[in-house]
Amino acid sequence: MYFQLRKLILWPRHDGEPRIVEFHPGVVNVISGASKTGKSAVIPIIDYCLASDKCAIPVGVIRENCSWFGVLIDTVEGQKLLARREPGDKQSTSDMVMIEGAEVEIPAHIEDKGTTTQVVKAMLNRLAGLTNLDFEPEADSNFKSRPSFRDLMAFTFQPQNIVANPDVMFFKADTTEHREKLKTIFPYILQAVTADILQARYELDRLSRNLRRRENDLKAMVTAANAWRMEAQSWLRQAIEFGLLSADQIIPTDWPEIVDLLRRVVEANGDAAHPTLAGVDTALDRLQALRAEETVVATELTRHRQRLSELRRLLESSDIYGSSLRIQRDRLALSDWLQKLSTDAEASEPVALISNGGKQKIDQLTDALASIEVRLRPIRVCPTRWTAKCFVSARRQKRSSSGSTRSAERSACSSGIRRQPSRPSTGLTVWSASLAVWNRRSSYTTAPTSPPTCGRKLTRSRHRSPSYSARFLRPKSHESSAMQSTVSRRRPDA
Template identity: 60%
Template sequence: MVKFEPGAVNVISGASKTGKSSVIPIIDYCLGSEKCAIPVGVIRESCSWFGVLVDTLEGQKLIARREPGDLKASGDILLLEGQEIEPPPIIQQKNQTVEYVKAVLNRLSGLSNLQFEPGSEDRFKSRPSFRDLMAFLFQPQNIIANPDVMFFKADTTDHREKLKTIFPYVLGAISPELLQARHELDRISRQLRRKEGELKARQASGASWQREGFAWARLAIEYGLLPAHTVVPNDWPSTVDLLRAAMQSDTRSATPTLASMDVIMARLTELRGAESKLVMELNQSRNRLHELRRLDESSDSFRDGLYVQRDRLGLSRWIRELVTERPAAVLEPSDAGRARIDQLCQALEGIELRLRSHPAITESLGRETLRQREAVETILADLSAVRQEIRTLEGQSEEARKVTTRGEEISHFRGRLQEALRLYEVADTSSTLNEEILALRTQVEGLNKLISEHEIGRKTENALDTIQSISSRLVPELDGEWPDAPIRLNIQDLTVKVIRGTRDDFLWEIGSGANWLAYHVALTLALQGYFLSKPNHPVPGLLIYDQPSQVYFPTRRAGKALEEDLDPEWNNEDVAAVRKVFALFDHIITRTTGRLQIIVLDHADEDVWGKLANVHHVEEWRGKGLVPAEWG
């Protein structure tokens, strides 16, 4: 078991092939990685389980996971929880699933369980996960001085796109409360759309019922439920009051009269006249539409003919220019020939003038066609309403003449009228539905202000400014080429830009492994500094660096090239550069007052990082390694 001290720079030094670089994939695997990246060979063959013991606010948690064998990863996992945990010497069986452990880690981190975009099927917009935070903890050997990749596993599309999504979240520009507001906005918006659809349906139903309501009022007069001299008003509210009055009348005293039946006859005569007029207007509008269509087709043919004439007459302008500019180069035309050429050119100008005015003609035709279509639609709607009222009055008037069944008919009519009035009350647009829609719209406006993309962008830029300020103080402490040039994190490309005067250079545009290392170290430390400044930030206070000295690693001396067990020798310049890295780690541990833990896996021995107050030498793997020799 390897024990790391909290609040310190923990160093494991040693030679190659001792298992130093396996520490990161072991921790990553135990924390729920989908794939086991622990190197095959001695480590995988000698171990049946891998485990990590972590301190949390709830106490210690031991997470152990079975070696997957030929599988990509194993789902067998052991989770032990308590104030202090003593790792068992042998693990007999699992007690939890990987998904359960991930859920525990998500909860401990205080991550929101809501998607970034409600209802989205994009896997990159799924909820933030503890697994996403690994990008900020690990700097393995293939990343720490990589000009193209800044973050752990950001060289794969899935991790890269998800990291772009969660960056505003970890920077605090998107909070759990904002995600909740997004989901609340989605819920209220769906509710608002449903209410608006219901209101629209009610309005359509109410409009249809209003067309019939005037006929119902006249039928009430015919049935004797209203006085024969009653005048049916043109406004709808008064008509509704009239129908309600009909409902209050006594059916026993309702005696149809000739005068009341004449009301229906007079209205039918009026409606038939209106129907004939509307039919005539409809035929006229249809004929106009037909003529406009033919005129549009003729206009296109006329335009095509003008293009043909213009192309043919274009030769005359060329001949006139040729005669005018270079008279000696062609046969000199006679005066009559010149006059004829001028006539052709004038005709050409006239055709071009008509071509230029043609679009305006086409636009006028389009506007008139649209106006006629709207007129036809209006006439059809009015005609439909008139014919519907005619059918209602004709049918009811015919039945009204059956005096033998008059009492029963009046009762049926009152029943239908009562139900119609009830439905009207439900469909009344002045009901509480309008108030509910207004309240929902107010909530939507408030939530839209809360989740403003502009505000999110502003907060993100402010966070990047702070990180830039922190990293700019760290870069001069390292062995970079431009110590005074600030660096800025670019979320879209997941890299940094080096700001030098009037130009900004991406990391991959800059040479030298020393520069790449300096910017990786400065940015990861600056990010951790920013995270630690935020209360209860989800990213753990942990950084693990594998082989930060690799860019300075010297070639072995020729005389000992074949002695694999010997470490290379360092010159003073290399030692000074690498020590700057360790000295910065030591300084950061002091500044963070024990809230950050740094682990360094490196070839460098105590001659490089010794005598630094916060550096803790964990183990020396020279002549031994991660797996004890007796396990082999």
């Protein structure tokens, strides 16, 4: 593409000659001058005259004294003058003037517009030789639309903000819109993706749509053929029942054989035909076989529904079990803070004055917290949709950690931490501890734990002091009846 900038023209608002800045083609042009003389406005003026969406020309002397901005460019088709009106208070305007010719003379004044930015963009796209195809067929995003001459400005301009920014390399790449479009057109600019490849993509997309349409037509035809075959087979069974065919006639499955057999039925003498006992027996056998098949399918469906219901109850009870363990962990998390405070705190801290027996109790609380963390591991790793294998794995991990949990419970009981009794069949463990630093009016309840087969329902009792009770219900099964147990937390003794 041959595209050389020859002149930059500024038309004043009042009577006067236009200001022209000439450029020499084929060489590097350096513009120098004092500060605030308009050097930084050169790139925004050129970008605005090349049909940009917004006017980035700095507001000040230039925009206040100019009515039109223009550039004269050399192309393979000759010279082209592109002029655009100053937008005033607007962000931009589509009013433009385009003059073409072998040698274009700069007019002294521009009275009115002669074209729009859309026409200029189409002309620039044609000069650049860009394809009219989108990068992706039927693309919903503008980032995958066809390349434009405006997209090439990322490789053309390097203003001061781009040079001074170490995180941005290309013009206007600091915005999401231009950055995503630059990612799309970059392979096209490097010729890694050519117009032939884009055309092949469109052809592949067209053939794929045709293939999907033919496949859908084939599926519809196969469905219709199967329906016709089943209907024809039912006609043959009726013919056997009415005596038009022999009772030992085998119903074929191939369509040509079915048609031949139906033709025999049509050609047979209908007046001589009469129902036979063998034909009725054949129909009854067919009916009995269908009923037996229906029974098997209904039984299988019931079994799967029951299995699905059990898995859903298992999932719900597992969530409740994990929630109760998390509540217990959160309430025992105070032990870590107390242990750290009693170890590292200064002598002036009240917690640091805890006797050795109190520190031992805190250590036991910390061990209980660690055992709860162990029991929470299988719940964390299990997927959202529980399976029998996941449940068995969780149960095994729970059994492996039960030994350490029981030892922690025994040591806690020997140190003064009381374990409230509960029904042995439920396997529930409730811990309570009395510490001097706790408020005697507060009620600290540790949520009980249970296997993942139990459900939980919390109820608030209407006593003067806060009290909660946790009720665990084991799902009913054909092997064991429902099991219920209620454990209540009471405020610690003074």
